[in-house]
Amino acid sequence: MADNEHGHPNGAKKGLLWSLYQLISNNFIFQSVFRTGYPDTMLKRMAVMRSSFMMHILPTKVGIHGLKLYYTWCMGGITFFLFLALTLTGVILMFYYVPEEHRAYQDMKDLYFMVPYGRILRNMHRWAAHGMVFTVIVHMIRVFYTGSYKAPRQLNWVVGVLLLKITLLLSFTGYLLPWDQLGFWAVTVGTNMASATPLIGYEGPFSDLLGIQVNNDIRFALLGGTRVGANALIRAYVWHCVALPLLASGMMIFHFWRIRKDGFSGPL
Amino acid sequence: MADKELNTAKSGYMLMNKPDYPRTPSWPYFIWIVFLTMLFMTIVLWCIAYLGDAPLEEEAAWAKTPNPAKAPWYFIGLQELLVYFDPWIAGVLLPGQIVVGLALIPYVDISPTAQGRYGWTDRKFAVTIFSFGIFLWFFLIIIGQWFRGPSWEFYWPIIDYDIGGATWTREGIPLKASEATLANVPNWIGWPALIGFFGFGMIAPLVFAKVAGASKLGKAAAEYIGKLGPIRYVLVQIHVVLMASVVAKMLLRLGLGYKYVVTTPWFNV
Secondary structure, eight states: OOOOTTOOGGGOOOOHHHHHHHHHHSSHHHHHHSOSOOOOSHHHHHHHHHHOTTTTTSOSEEEGGGGSHHHHTTHHHHHHHHHHHHHHHHHHHHHHOOOOTTTHHHHHHHHHHTSTTHHHHHHHHHHHHHHHHHHHHHHHHHHHHTTTTSTTOHHHHHHHHHHHHHHHHHHHHHHHTTOBHHHHHHHHHHHHHHTTSTTTSTTSTTGGGGTOOTTSSHHHHHHTSSSSSHHHHHHHHHIIIIIHHHHHHHHHHHHHHHHHHHOSOOOO | OHHHHHTOGGGGHHHHOOOSSOEEESTTHHHHHHHHHHHHHHHHHHHHHHHSOOOOOSBOOTTOOOSSOOOOGGGHHHHHHTTTSOHIIIIIIHHHHHHHHHHHHHHHOOOOOSOSSOOSTTOHHHHHHHHHHHHHHHHHHHHHHHSBOGGGOBOOTTOOOOOOGGGOOBTTBOTTHHHHTOBOOOHHHHHHHHHHHHHHHHHHHHHHHHHTTTSHHHHHHHHHHHHHHHHHHHHHHHHHHHHHHHHHHHHHHHHHOBOOSOBOSSOBO
């Protein structure tokens, strides 16, 4: 079989694998998906990155110093990976979970005892969530210590700070969904703090100037009631599964696009 | 030059796309790192999920208040701050200050040196302040997570207290034992102390640079303040003083047994 224009790496010896690759790649269908050919030249290597949808969020070229493990610790990448893992496991969990006061906890038990792989599914989602909070913090610390927030990356640092905040909120809204004592009281404690907001929380300083009471303050808006109940559950659910992931995705698109444009932070 | 014309400084990268360090195509080395990291993390996640069950307690019950009711670990630092500050400071003002302070970092630190590498010598002040903030944050998390028990009193992590709900008491010990012994600083001392703390905190580096101007550290401080300029100086110093105030309030309560520095009918500090 003649080699196609996909070429051959460095004219190396043509073995069995190479024949197999030829067999798979030498047709219109393969080439309609992988359009650049075997990436054995500088040009093709860059073309691979530019023409592939999956690869195009990464820069076509990277600084060699940025490839070292102790430079990035892969923390940003791992955070994104965990976000993807959370999206995948989260969508599957949505098939089995109903955010209703009397059903939510029973659905948790069903995940444990009835749903095939339900237990490991929920475990993965939970641990990945804690992991993502941790890695996003370590990522921020690393970016600070390498001075990577400096010009021209100031705005991307600010977006990163907002992404950190969204990550915390994502994790916090998810905390309530199992509807167990742990989440219920953690969210009660957390939202009680909101009621202490000056002016717009009913227990906060100067709230009486605006006529703020327990049933029209910021906490009431978060919970949809004066205590954590059915309304709070559905609100946490919608924030957790729809609003915050959309917000996070949008900001991540910007975050990654900016990295691609600016490259890895370089020595000066 | 494009960057001069558009006044984009280093963001001219976007237009010129020619950074001044050696680069290599992302394929194959970078892609391999990404791929192996994903593979590694998949395995790690699987193993953790297989070995450890996610916590699930009893069904939520409004009538059964656990004592203590703890926030998730990443918010437990804020909950720990509730010991030292009223909720509007611990839960609203200080978290807001942390977010604003973090977002301000690239705008107050305009020195272009030590970028793209781990650097200490060129940015001692920035690294010290940031590291202290991170340390304080995790210190509070560790205290709250492992050293607080019923009624948010100090406990050793291995003590097996029962989470008995609202009925939790131990004979002869009131529910808020440490709270009962606290006193407030009288307002006639508190107000001058508070204003003095923040007032002096804002000018302390300037005073230091003047007084110790001859010493090496004093010269460095004066030079740093000069580079910052008045606006950035104020922004930085507000956050430094606020962070110091957290430590000061902790010492005041734990060391001297004072709850509030200033008490008013509307708010307490």
